[in-house]
Amino acid sequence: MAERTSAKKLTVNELIVQKLKETFDRKGTSPDEGSNVWVMAAAAKPFREGEENGLSQEPGSRRPTHRVRVVLRTSDAQEANPYVDGSDFFLEVDERQQSAEFVWEEESFADAPHLHGSEVLTAIRWTSEPDEALLCVRLEDPFQTRTDQAKLGEATRQGTSEGDETWT
Numbered sequence: 001m002a003e004r005t006s007a008k009k010l011t012v013n014e015l016i017v018q019k020l021k022e023t024f025d026r027k028g029t030s031p032d033e034g035s036n037v038w039v040m041a042a043a044a045k046p047f048r049e050g051e052e053n054g055l056s057q058e059p060g061s062r063r064p065t066h067r068v069r070v071v072l073r074t075s076d077a078q079e080a081n082p083y084v085d086g087s088d089f090f091l092e093v094d095e096r097q098q099s100a101e102f103v104w105e106e107e108s109f110a111d112a113p114h115l116h117g118s119e120v121l122t123a124i125r126w127t128s129e130p131d132e133a134l135l136c137v138r139l140e141d142p143f144q145t146r147t148d149q150a151k152l153g154e155a156t157r158q159g160t161s162e163g164d165e166t167w168t
Contacts, residue, residue: 016068035081041086041138044067047064070089082119
């Protein structure tokens, strides 16, 4: 459960981002094995009854307070994957209790991603459409050190034409 024990209270958006990072951010087991996975972008809006939510049904008695659109990105020891996946999730957030919990998990986690193999810029646009407030955008792998990121950035820049903008 996304909870905070210190005296500082988190906002609803901070609770959502904390829950997403706890759930999805994963560091690979070693540089040669596995990938790092992280929340690259997330957007949320209050959930409204009767709103088109992409689910086949509204299971269970718990009702979400927010619909959250999430894009996940991966990287290996050499580079961040230029393609990303994204899905919608539903959370029940209680600012007073300082908690954020997934609801309707069976439906949200069971399906293939809504956005599959998309380019980064397309994914950011998808994340924030329509009426969704962006909560976070992290293009760089949070598990890599600054030195690792600089090496990757240099390797990426060497492979591009002069004047091309590179997203890593």
